[in-house]
Amino acid sequence: MAKEVVKQDGTTHVENDGTPKKASLGQKVKRHCARFWWLDLLIFIAVVLVIVLPIVYVGYPNLAQKEVNKGVLNITSMSLSDPAPDSFTLELDSVLSTTSKYHPELAAFNGSLHLKDSDPAFAYLDIPKVKAENGTVSHVDQRVQIADMTEYTKYTMTVLGTEEYSIYLKGRGGLQQGGLPKTNVNYNQKITLKGKSSLNSLKGFNLTSFNILTSEQEDGANANGTITIPNPTVLSVEMGTVTLDMSVAGTPVGVATIEDLVLKPGDNSFDMRAVTNQTTVVTMIFTDYKSGILPIDVVGKTAVFNNQSLGYYEKALQSNKLSFELDVIAALRRAGLADALGISNSTSKA
CATH class of the missing domain: 2.60.40 (Immunoglobulin-like)
Structure with missing residues (x-):
């Protein structure tokens, strides 16, 4: 520690008694950052990853799945034509009904059609890519091979002989919201026909x-x-x-x-x-x-x-x-x- 000394001739000078000057908190922080900046950076990155990764890779997919589940697919027109013993031509127009504030891109996927509470699919469809906005119209026109004759026969009997019924579209496809990474969602959508559903x-x-x-x-x-x-x-x-x-x-x-x-x-x-x-x-x-x-x-x-x-x-x-x-x-x-x-x-x- 420094101190002032007065000589005999009246002059003064400063002498250091050998005790080091105590560094301030700011100086300590500055010195630490200079020496261990790489460690601080790694810690910062780790903290960010711990917070962000669960949001992106857990929260985001869960939210995407939740929003998809809330959507309703309404069939506005449907045609079964050119029938054969094992196939038919399907043409349908559908409108997506959703109240979600998110409007992701839904990738094309291969979907299966099922009667309610029935595991075997009676047919498979190629569902086109759409933007998930309320009122989005989707058009399908394709030749469909009957996947399970027993189930398809049940379907035709249900359409003809009941007052109302439901069919379900199942599958798995990609979803992307803006700049967020692509995720996959499962589809188990109840399909509703506009007006009466059966004959x-x-x-x-x-x-x-x-x-x-x-x-x-x-x-x-x-x-x-x-x-x-x-x-x-x-x-x-x-x-x-x-x-x-x-x-x-x-x-x-x-x-x-x-x-x-x-x-x-x-x-x-x-x-x-x-x-x-x-x-x-x-x-x-x-x-x-x-x-x-x-x-x-x-x-x-x-x-x-x-x-x-x-x-x-x-x-x-x-x-x-x-x-x-x-x-x-x-x-x-x-x-x-x-x-x-x-x-x-x-x-x-x-």
Whole structure:
């Protein structure tokens, strides 16, 4: 430590007593940084990584998955066309509904379609890349191979024979939000069809006109008419040539054929030709059904497209019983046959 010394001649000088001057805190910090800057840098980097890495590689993927799970896919139009025994062409338009404030890029991926609570997929789709914004429209148009015939048959039966149903899109694909690294998310999205989701057992099916043919026909038909089928969904289905078994109280009375049946959204009208058992029908109106009104039960029999049977549609049609009332006496009168059978009066409903 320094001190001032006065000499005999009156002059003064400063002497150091050998005790070092104590460094201040700032000097110590400065000296430490100069000597151990590399260690401080490593510690800083480690702290940043400990904080940032969990956010980027744990928090970010978890948030991405959460936001994807909240999204809803609404089908605005869907078409199943050009059917084959093991495939079909699918065209659909969908709209993404989301309230998320994040709008990442969703990479294209291969997705599988499932019925609710069913593990096997009935088909696989190539889902295109989209930006996840509310109202984003996605279009798919591709040939689809049926992955599991049992499941696809269940799907067609569900579409035809239930009031409502759900299908699920599953898969795994990439997601990227802005400058953040790409992550992967799992899809298990419930798909909702706009309006009614199913054909509701073809309720409203009806025979709106019926005529007895008195001349010989090449196809053997002895009757024709018009059948109406309402479709309350956004789904269009091409089923090919469909045949329908007709019966009254379990007794077969004929087979009806509809050529090139394409069931489109809205009300559909189809020309129908039938081969009926006229002897059985006439016997009925003279015995159990003297009013001339026959309660006809209808069950699908076959569905053929390009000369190939479509088993998945046939089973769906066979599982769905339809009915309508047919005024046979009115049809006989229009054909000029009522008088020949001794029938003078009737009511008319078809």
